[in-house]
Amino acid sequence: xxxxxxxxxxxxxxxxxxxxxxxxxxxxxxxxxxxxxxxxxxxxxxxxxxxxxxxxxxxxxxxxxxxxxxxxxxxxxxxxxxxxxxxxxxxxxxxxxxxxxxxxxxxxxxxxx
Amino acid sequence: xxxxxxxxxxxxxxxxxxxxxxxxxxxxxxxxxxxxxxxxxxxxxxxxxxxxxxxxxxxxxxxxxxxxxxxxxxxxxxxxxxxxxxxxxxxxxxxxxxxxxxxxxxxxxxxxx
Numbered sequence: 001x002x003x004x005x006x007x008x009x010x011x012x013x014x015x016x017x018x019x020x021x022x023x024x025x026x027x028x029x030x031x032x033x034x035x036x037x038x039x040x041x042x043x044x045x046x047x048x049x050x051x052x053x054x055x056x057x058x059x060x061x062x063x064x065x066x067x068x069x070x071x072x073x074x075x076x077x078x079x080x081x082x083x084x085x086x087x088x089x090x091x092x093x094x095x096x097x098x099x100x101x102x103x104x105x106x107x108x109x110x111x112x113x
Numbered sequence: 114x115x116x117x118x119x120x121x122x123x124x125x126x127x128x129x130x131x132x133x134x135x136x137x138x139x140x141x142x143x144x145x146x147x148x149x150x151x152x153x154x155x156x157x158x159x160x161x162x163x164x165x166x167x168x169x170x171x172x173x174x175x176x177x178x179x180x181x182x183x184x185x186x187x188x189x190x191x192x193x194x195x196x197x198x199x200x201x202x203x204x205x206x207x208x209x210x211x212x213x214x215x216x217x218x219x220x221x222x223x224x225x226x
């Protein structure tokens with residue numbers, strides 16, 4: 001039978017456009033959120049993080065937005081480049097809970113030339 | 114600079130055998146984590162070490178899984194009597210402490226025949 005896990009959500013954008021990757025997190029007690037980029041055959045690479053006392057944080061070409069009311073996290077990538085093609089994961093950590101991160105299933109970002 | 118190093122990068126073994134996976138964290142990082150990533154999925158937390166404190170084993174899926182860490186250095190993840198469902202990429206991460214971003218190695222791809 002078909003495995004849902006093998007069919008990641010896919011976002012296809014033109015090179016040079018901005019990308020927005022969305023993530024719904026599960027636990028209202030989560031107080032730390034982080035985005036990772038994973039290329040094929042590699043481990044996840046840290047992009048940016050945000051704590052629950054903030055609603056926006058900017059890095060180089062990336063911005064993370066946190067909406068605690070609706071438990072939503074987004075990653076914005078400005079001026080997308082071919083090297084941005086990868087699977088992007090959001091992850092959350094519950095304050096006072098287990099020490100590991102809880103990861104989403106990931107979004108595959110494809111850059112069209 | 115040296116990142117998280119994992120060995121072996123690939124391991125193929127027969128069902129029922131024991132396997133041992135190794136992780137060298139970034140020097141000076143007191144926190145060390147193990148995760149499992151099945152094909153096309155996000156990461157699942159397995160175990161967390163912080164200095165000389167008792168490890169957080171809340172993510173270990175069965176008593177066939179165990180891990181050790183000596184001080185703030187190398188860690189080994191052992192899987193006894195491997196089963197086909199253990200086939201996955203096993204990823205190790207380290208961070209300066211539990212409140213800082215985790216940095217990942219490239220993982221060990223484990224295949225159980």
